Amino acid sequence: MKTRKLLSLAALALLTAGLHLFTVFSGTQFYLVQLTMAAYYGLVVIGLGVMMGYAGQISIGHAGFFAIGGYLSAALTTNDLTPFVATGGIRILDNLGLLVHGQDIFGADLVTVSPWAACLFAVTVAALIALVIGGPVLKLRGHYLAMATLGFGTIVYRVFLASPYFGEADGISEVPAFQLLPATALFGPLVISGDSAYRVLNYYLAWGVLFVGMALLLNLIDSRAGRALRSLHSSEEAAEAFGVDTARCKVQIFVLSAIYAAVAGSLLTHFNGGIGPNEASVMKSVRYVALVAVGGMTSLWGTLLMGVGLTFLSLRGVFGAFDDVVFGVILIVIMLFAPEGILRGVFGRVVQLFLPGRQV
Amino acid sequence: MISNSSHSEPLLVLQKVYKQFGGLQAINNVGFAVQPGSIKAVIGPNGAGKTTLFNLIAGNMPATSGTIIFQGQEIRGKKPYEIARMGMARTFQNIKLFPGMTALECVMVGRHTQSRAGFWAGLFSLPWTWQEERAIRHRSMELLEMLAIADLADVEVSGLAFGQQRAVEMARALAAEPSLLLLDEPAAGLNIYETAEVARLITTIRDMGITVLLVEHDMSLVMDVSDEIVVLSFGSKVAEDTPPKIQKNADVIKIYLGEDGTA
Numbered sequence: 001m002k003t004r005k006l007l008s009l010a011a012l013a014l015l016t017a018g019l020h021l022f023t024v025f026s027g028t029q030f031y032l033v034q035l036t037m038a039a040y041y042g043l044v045v046i047g048l049g050v051m052m053g054y055a056g057q058i059s060i061g062h063a064g065f066f067a068i069g070g071y072l073s074a075a076l077t078t079n080d081l082t083p084f085v086a087t088g089g090i091r092i093l094d095n096l097g098l099l100v101h102g103q104d105i106f107g108a109d110l111v112t113v114s115p116w117a118a119c120l121f122a123v124t125v126a127a128l129i130a131l132v133i134g135g136p137v138l139k140l141r142g143h144y145l146a147m148a149t150l151g152f153g154t155i156v157y158r159v160f161l162a163s164p165y166f167g168e169a170d171g172i173s174e175v176p177a178f179q180l181l182p183a184t185a186l187f188g189p190l191v192i193s194g195d196s197a198y199r200v201l202n203y204y205l206a207w208g209v210l211f212v213g214m215a216l217l218l219n220l221i222d223s224r225a226g227r228a229l230r231s232l233h234s235s236e237e238a239a240e241a242f243g244v245d246t247a248r249c250k251v252q253i254f255v256l257s258a259i260y261a262a263v264a265g266s267l268l269t270h271f272n273g274g275i276g277p278n279e280a281s282v283m284k285s286v287r288y289v290a291l292v293a294v295g296g297m298t299s300l301w302g303t304l305l306m307g308v309g310l311t312f313l314s315l316r317g318v319f320g321a322f323d324d325v326v327f328g329v330i331l332i333v334i335m336l337f338a339p340e341g342i343l344r345g346v347f348g349r350v351v352q353l354f355l356p357g358r359q360v
Numbered sequence: 361m362i363s364n365s366s367h368s369e370p371l372l373v374l375q376k377v378y379k380q381f382g383g384l385q386a387i388n389n390v391g392f393a394v395q396p397g398s399i400k401a402v403i404g405p406n407g408a409g410k411t412t413l414f415n416l417i418a419g420n421m422p423a424t425s426g427t428i429i430f431q432g433q434e435i436r437g438k439k440p441y442e443i444a445r446m447g448m449a450r451t452f453q454n455i456k457l458f459p460g461m462t463a464l465e466c467v468m469v470g471r472h473t474q475s476r477a478g479f480w481a482g483l484f485s486l487p488w489t490w491q492e493e494r495a496i497r498h499r500s501m502e503l504l505e506m507l508a509i510a511d512l513a514d515v516e517v518s519g520l521a522f523g524q525q526r527a528v529e530m531a532r533a534l535a536a537e538p539s540l541l542l543l544d545e546p547a548a549g550l551n552i553y554e555t556a557e558v559a560r561l562i563t564t565i566r567d568m569g570i571t572v573l574l575v576e577h578d579m580s581l582v583m584d585v586s587d588e589i590v591v592l593s594f595g596s597k598v599a600e601d602t603p604p605k606i607q608k609n610a611d612v613i614k615i616y617l618g619e620d621g622t623a
Contacts, residue, residue: 216483216484219484220479220482223482223485224471224472224492225478225479225483227472228469228472230460231458231466231469233458234459234461235458237420238452238456238457238458239441239458240420240440240444241418241441242441242444242449242536243444243445243472244441244472245441246441249479298460
């Protein structure tokens with residue numbers, strides 16, 4: 001099982017490099033932009049995939065967590081704190097080195113929170129919100145859970161849409177680049193930025209984040225906690241009878257998937273240089289659920305491939321004006337005709353030929 | 361294991377336990393004790409309240425009143441997972457395995473209370489969890505071997521035959537190293553050979569130092585293996601005695617064979 005995991009992760013690394021080489025040789029390097037974005041969306045989808053497919057808990061509110069990550073990062077790194085620099089709390093932040101002093105395009109002083117601090121704060125807030133609402137909400141099952149998470153997503157959407165601090169309907173633009181690491185002797189700086197000079201770097205950063213996210217989830221699935229999650233999916237009663245605190249497990253996976261969504265939201269916002277309320281919309285949440293479904297609920301690899309693949313096509317505009325329609329239709333068709341996902345049947349069997357053992 | 365409790369101290373004690381469902385008195389003033397190292401059976405006609413009684417003991421539903429003491433601690437009102445962590449394991453009348461998992465994985469879930477790697481340790485696959493994981497797998501495999509289903513370890517459980525699923529359930533329960541094992545109709549749906557196998561298994565389990573409380577319909581099984589029998593009828597305890605005496609008990613005969621029980 002260990003070798004299997006390593007082999008499949010190696011395949012993901014090869015795929016990453018392969019896609020890059022493909023764009024180089026076919027002269028389509030502009031695809032890298034959408035591939036980068038698709039990787040971040042893929043991170044949301046695999047986080048949701050573990051929660052839905054393995055623990056059996058649905059969420060139609062994950063765009064909310066993505067937006068919390070993105071919006072908080074964007075607002076903190078763009079909104080000027082100059083008037084408050086002298087006040088107590090902000091001064092402490094400044095002394096801790098969490099603020100960035102610069103100038104705006106008109107040459108006026110601009111003080112903002114550093115991207116690292118903003119990102120950590122944004123992800124922490126998303127995790128705390130998941131922790132707080134997770135307790136009561138995850139007591140619900142089936143449609144009731146779906147409705148409650150849908151309600152959560154709607155609230156987040158309306159809050160961002162209505163707040164001047166978050167730019168109302170315009171969202172937030174001019175979000176600065178996120179320097180992960182300064183330049184060293186060996187490498188240049190690691191920067192998350194949409195600047196075309198950093199295009200290849202950002203492609204590898206995004207896929208690297210996806211790779212790490214995937215590796216962690218694969219760890220989890222085969223661990224004691226992962227088995228507990230999978231057991232409560234099929235019988236909460238039996239899981240409890242063997243000492244599994246099902247309520248706690250559900251909240252843990254909910255928080256983890258919220259963290260995945262918020263990290264993706266934060267990083268993608270820095271890459272795009274902005275975020276708009278559309279990212280928080282219910283259609284986005286439905287899209288994530290559709291991508292998990294089409295990838296096959298209990299196949300994390302299927303979820304990753306379909307999540308990244310379909311998102312890429314969508315970002316390339318293949319579905320045109322019918323984008324949301326396509327994902328809605330996908331959800332209905334999958335639920336009706338292939339609840340196991342379309343990859344499980346075909347892809348799963350092919351993989352089984354080469355790597356006998358447990359199902360994908 | 362039970363080694364630390366003295367012989368005189370019962371492992372499980374029920375006192376004046378009542379359970380009411382609306383107007384229905386499902387369990388009515390039931391009390392008995394289970395001695396460590398013994399096999400105790402609860403019998404009674406359909407609807408006597410046997411499974412309800414099990415659910416009260418395992419914490420799946422709260423008793424309306426009364427006390428249930430396990431290992432010297434009151435457990436009425438505790439959650440099932442808390443009771444499980446104290447050392448109680450169970451099987452289910454209508455098998456509750458985990459579809460989508462292999463037989464081995466199901467048994468490995470049974471090791472939950474015997475291991476400690478948490479959510480974050482699992483996520484980051486911390487090195488100290490590797491050894492624990494190996495130990496979980498090893499012990500689970502041993503139990504599958506003991507139940508002669510080791511060859512089914514990698515088979516997904518919903519693809520197993522009924523009797524095999526029963527065996528996986530038993531292995532999962534044993535994986536928890538319980539001090540008390542609740543068996544809810546372990547022979548339901550099994551043929552006479554399989555039932556005889558279950559009887560042997562139950563005595564083996566007792567010999568491993570595990571106290572057994574079972575609910576069962578199959579009289580031959582109950583009479584063969586139990587040290588003591590509690591008879592329930594319409595939620596009330598009618599008799600509690602050794603198998604030979606239960607067989608001669610006039611009230612019990614009346615319940616099972618009707619008022620004129622000479623036939």
